[in-house]
Amino acid sequence: MVNMNAAHTKYISDLGLTPNMGEVIEMMASAPAAETTQVKFECRDVEVFYSGKRALRGVNMDVPDSGVTALIGPSGCGKSTFLRVFNRMNDTIPNARVTGQILMDGQDIYSKDIDPVLLRARVGMVFQKPNPFPKSIYDNVAYGPRIHGLAPQKKDLDNIVERSLVRAGLWDEVKDRLKEPGTSLSGGQQQRLVIARAIAVSPEVILMDEPASALDPIATARLEELIDELKEKYCILIVTHSMAQAARVSQKTAFFHLGDLVEYDDTQTIFTNPKDQRTQDYITGRTG
Amino acid sequence: MQQFLNPEILTSAILIIGAVTAFLYGRGLAVSRAQLPADGARAHSIPSYHGYFSAWIVAFIAVGVIALWTTFSGALPEFMFPAMMLGAMALGFIIINRLLTPTFRARNHVERFVGGVLMICSGVAVLTTFGIVLSLVFESLRFFDQVPILDFLTGLNWSPQTALREDQIGQSGSFGAVPIFAGTFMITAVAIFIAGPIGLLIAVYLSEYATKRTRATVKPMVEILAGIPTIVYGFFALLTVGPAIRNFAEGFGLSVPTQSAIAAGSVMGVMIIPFISSLSDDVINAVPQTLRDGSLALGATKSETMTKVIFPAALPGIIGAFLLAVSRAIGETMIVVMAAGRAANLTGNPFEAVTTVTVQIVSLLTGDQEFDSAKTLAAFALGLVLFVFTLVLNIIALLIVRKYRERYE
Known part of the structure; x- marks a missing residue:
């Protein structure tokens, strides 16, 4: 809790920095490779079983503290399963079992000391289909801060909501209709709304x-532009079907195939000089 | 043997035999004519359709003759009827012979017949409903000729005994229905008070907490409650629950009759639990999984997700479930006849005997009755009130449920 309040204070102090929307996105291939930074997640022999059936096999990889890490691969390769390991969403699926170690800042997130509910406040998630709650835009964003008690006063809550919507690049579009239902927005706006909702609890x-x-x-x-801005503040992991998107937004790319982590490297390397034949076949469109 | 040869049986036999013969005739005709090179093309429909078409035509004509005969019965001597039947059916065969060529679209015509028959069947149900409503309305109007409608709807005294003969010493009858409505309302309220929370919590447990296997076992078992005959609930209420409540109250030095609103209401509450739990379970399940995931991924617990996201989203549907349960409770008869009593007390105390609309209808119409008396006609007025009330509740409930379903589909 202390940790979270500290993060929140830091968050408030960052308020002055408005993301630069007009910035032109550079293609990843021409951008410099991710600098060697600190490791956020260390994964050791991670395996996931659904009803005893192995969906993910012995994955070892380090996720850097900053930048965007993309997980790519054909359908059913285990990339979404792997993503849900980081916020323990697999716990909510009956008969799912995770083995191995995932260290977040050096601490095993599957140890008994970790409360998965609090972990999910630190590791936010955005889903495939926009899923705003059938509540007002304001209440959607305020949902997380309310349940975690982040805003003692109405004014604080207003601040968090505005800040989150600004950061998600949605504020200008919705500031005059915060009381309208979140479901009344367009698909792209809804997806930015749920990103604002995730940001509101100050995740890492x-x-x-x-x-x-x-x-x-x-x-x-518009969303990729936003991801590019968010990566300055947050460690982002993204699962994508689109290789072009992975190339555009990520600095690191992991290729999964049939439950194996086949190759993990700088995005530039993966797309220009893959070491594994399976990776090459996939990115050139020969399999998929 | 004699009773098998009565006119109805004979007529039906002629009709069926005629239709079957027509089927065979039509099919045979189609087969034989298809052999001929008809414009060099193959027949439009397979022979069975020609057969079905022929059977329909003959049956249709025969039914028409029967209908005409019944309408104008007596205008012609009795022996003419079989002659007319056979003549009409023979005409049918001639028509078939003319129509059935290889290019004849028997398949499409049969399709049209099928559509017509289906429409007539649903028409029967709709017309019956209209008939019942109309009879309720007209008999009620007769009642309101004798008793002003305002007295009926606002009167506080219900004692429907009237003198059957002039010389009989009897009450003049008093038809103030408020105590009955109040009793109905109170028993329904007790039932919902019991079934509402329990049913809703069962639904939450089944949809959010129970494992798949538990759900597959528990849900049908809860639904069995709705399948128990109401007469069983009735004697359960009268022989077990009523005395239990009385004994319990005696422990506190209170005197509670065996027949009471609380006894009938609580047993009725048990009966309608599955209405609430099953329907609520359905609407809670209809809330998309993505909303649950979204809430959990923000660090909400299961119960926070339930109360703050799922429940508000499912609320309209849950209200619909409650309204359907209420209309079921209001119309329920056997339990209250046995366990609620017949005294039309106007009371706010659930531990007293009260009476309901359905109980009063039963007691008005059983025993020696003069059909034209205000007493008997009062049953129609009560029935009309009951019907209107449950109809309105059902319509509101269905509208709410439907509107809610559209939101996610």
Whole structure:
């Protein structure tokens, strides 16, 4: 709790920094490779079983503290399963079992000392289909801060809601209709609303499970722009079907195939010089 | 043997034999004519359709003759009827012979017949409903000729005994229905008070907490409650629950009759638990999984997700479930006849005997009755009130449930 309040205070102090929306996104291939930074997650021999059936096999990888890490691979390869390991969402699926170790900042998130409910406040998640609650735009964003008691007063809550919507690039579009239902927004706006909702509890990490797959190209471009801005503040893991998207938004890319982590490297390397034949076949469109 | 040869049986036999013969005839005709090179094309429909078409035509004509004969019965001598039947059916065969060529679209015509028959069947149900409503309305109007409608709806005294003969010493009868409505309302309130929370919590448990296997076992078992005959609930209420409440109250030095609103209401509450639990379970399940995931992924617990996201989203449907349960409780008869009593007390105390609309209808119409008396006609007025009330509740409930379903589909 102490930790979270500290994060929140830090968050408030960052308020002055408005993201630069007009910034032109550079293609990843031309951007410099991710600098060697601190490790956020260390995964050791992670395996996931559904009803005893292995869906993910002995995954070892380090997720960096900053930047965007993309998880790619054909359907059923285990990339979404792997993503849900980081916020223990697999716990909510009956008969799912996770083995191995996932260290977040050096601490095993599957140890008994970790409360999965609090972990999920630190590791936010955005889903494939926009899922705003059938509440007002305001109440959607205020949901997390309310249940975690982050805002002692109405004014604080107003601040958090505004801050989160600004950061998600939605404030200008909705500031005059915060009382309208979140479901009245367009698909792209809804997806940015749920990102604002996730940001509102000041997470350290944001997991995105194919966040653009239900959006049209314009909304997708808008979302990728947003991801690019958010990566300055948050460690982002994104599952995507679109290799072009992985190339555009990520600095690191992990390729999964049939439950195996086949290759994990800088995005530039994966897309220009893959070491494994399976990776090459996938990114060149020969399998998939 | 004699009773098998009565006119109805004979007529039906002629009709069936005629239709079957027509089927065979039509099919045979189609088969034989298809052999001929008809414009060099193959027949439009397979022979069975020609057969079905022929059977329909003959049956249709025969039914028409029967209908005409029944309408104008007596206009012609009795022996003419079989002659007319056979003549009409023969006409049918001639028509078939003319129509059935290989290019004849028997398949499409049969389709049209089927559509017509289906429409007539649903028409029967709709017309019956209209008939019942109309009879309720007209008999009620006769009642309101004798007793002003305002007295009926606002009177506080219900004692429907009237003198059957002039010389009989009897009451003049008093038809103030408020005590009956109040009794109905109180028993329904007790029932919902019991069934509402329990049913809702069962639904929450089944949809959010129970494992798949538990759910598959528990849900049908809860639903069995709705399948128990109401007469069983009735004697359960009268012989077990009523005395139990009386004994319990005696422990506190209170005198409670065996027949009381609370005895009938609580047993009725048990009966309608599955209405609430099953329907609520359905609407809670209809809330998309993505909303649950969204809430859990924000660090909400299961119960926070339930109360803050799922429940508000499912609320309209849950209200619909409650309204359907209420209309079921209001119309329920056997339990209250046995366990609620017949005295039309106007009371707010659930531990007293009260009476309901359904109980009063039963007691008005059983025993020696003069059909035109205000007493008997009062049953129609009560029935009309009951019907209107449950109809309105059902319509509101269905509208709410439907509107809610559209939101996610």
